[in-house]
Amino acid sequence: MSAQPAPRPTVTPRQRIAIIGSGIAGLSAAWLLSRDHRVTLFERAAKPGMGIYTVDIPWADKRTSIDIPLRVFTPAYYPSLQRLYRDAGVRTETTNHAAAYANADNQLFFHYGNLQLGRLSLSVPKLLNGPLLAQHLRLFRALQQHKDRPALAQQSFGEYLRQHDLLTDYSRRILLPALATVCTCDYDDVLAYPADILVNYLTCGVMNEGLMRASGGVDDVVAQLLESSVTLRTSMTVERIEEHEEGIRVVSAGQKEAFDRVIIATQPHHACQILSTLPDAQWHCQQLQQIPVVESRMQLHTDRSLLPASRMPLAPVSYFLPGDEQRPEATVDLTKAIRHLRNDPAILQVWNPLREARQESILADVTFSRPLVTLQSRRAVQALRKQDASQRILLTGSYLCDGIPLLDGAVDSSLRVAHLIGSSRAW
Ligand SMILES: Cc1cc2nc3c(=O)[nH]c(=O)nc-3n(C[C@H](O)[C@H](O)[C@H](O)COP(=O)(O)OP(=O)(O)OC[C@H]3O[C@@H](n4cnc5c(N)ncnc54)[C@H](O)[C@@H]3O)c2cc1C
Secondary structure (H helix, E strand, O other): OOOHHHHHHOOOOOOEEEEEOOOOHHHHHHHHHOOOOEEEEOOOOOOOOOOOOEEHHHHHOEEEEEOOOOEOOOHHHOOOHHHHHHHHOOEEEEEEOOOEEEEOOOOOEEEEEEEEEOOOOEEEEEEEEEHHHHHHHHHHHHHHHHHHOHHHHEEEHHHHHOOOOOOOOOHHHHHHHHHHHHOOOHHHHHHOHHHHHHHHHHHHHHHOEEEEEEHHHHHHHHHHHHHOEEEEEEEOOOEEEEEEEEEEEEEEEEEEEEEEEEEEEOOOHHHHHHHOOOOHHHHHHHHHHHHHHHHEEEEEEOOHHHHHOOOOOOOEEEEEEOOOOOOEEEEEHHHHOOHHHOOOOOOOOOOOOOHHHHHHHHEEEEEEEOOOOOOOHHHHHHHHHOOOOOOOOEOOHHHOOOOOHHHHHHHHHHHHHHHHHHOOOOO
């Protein structure tokens, strides 16, 4: 008998599937389903969504492609993304996101580096601040003790911190700026997150695993996930969908095309717009409207004068905290965070720019929207997640996860949709 592995089963019947939106949720759904079904991917932007804001920088002798935003991940919090990248052949590399914190005078008050030991990434203080360090240790001891308590799911992160006397100087000046950057939102929004979500995130291993990224950037992710069998329709905004005897019709630019199933892989407010003309979509729209979406801005520039001065080599990430703002200005020095840019001229990616960079140094300036999680929105998401195989219209997206809406949540929700429809690629 041959020792060859059995061929993977083909999932029947083969269906015509429209996916609306080509962010990581739409792309991963397309990859998971395209071997067994006929997939058409609709994207309103001129190129696949994950790379809409990628810019080509013309240096003296070459062009460098820079992702906006960078999109990093940490293995412990991203099991589904990691599996997808591995199965689809997306190469990854470690990246350094050690950080420095500066006050309103741009003077550092907290600074650490990363010591990489195999898979471990240890934070090593570069600027010792005894009280902040002591508060850091007390906070993480408490988080470890409390992480499995069911009560955390019933209270906000702010309530949890106050209840245990953990809303210290460290939490306000170090933890909240870092979490506001991860969740791209205000400090108040971080404090309104369900406590268990942020406690899980902080204790799952992110503090000692370090960060990774797709080494070929978003261009490579898109190239690996978008197979030639997928029909890609860019610059096509789907206005609405209609139920019809022959299937679901997708209406875009005045044209109508029928599919057996439609997967809506957009942000929640856009999903509601697409669904809103369906006679029985009221319940879905009501749930989707309970998911708050906030905007934030990102700039790419080369103005190093905005970085804080440091006697030690400055960490790749620096936070500028003028005092009474609701968000930090978070800057990543890409030449320190991305290996192949090591020898390039300085290039800085800034989330929530609070200061003006020199006009001639600005390479890109973009605005993003991002869903938040609150105790209320979580109940809506839990209801929306109850999808079944009989539904011809299905939802996916990072907002549909039970955690921080990041790349992993998007892949995970597409994986659940792929299981419902049938996919020999889904694990
Ligand atoms: C500044 C910033 C930094 C971030 N950094 C990270 C990070 O480092 N790591 C991480 O894990 N996550 C990060 N995230 C979060 C992550 O980018 C998102 O969670 C993820 O990209 C969401 O993917 P998605 O596919 O669910 O939605 P989206 O990426 O929003 O994709 C939705 C797509 O649908 C398209 N669309 C919308 N309406 C229509 C329509 N009517 N017709 C056709 N197409 C339509 C949109 O153009 C878009 O391409 C960051 C987010 C922001 C804002």
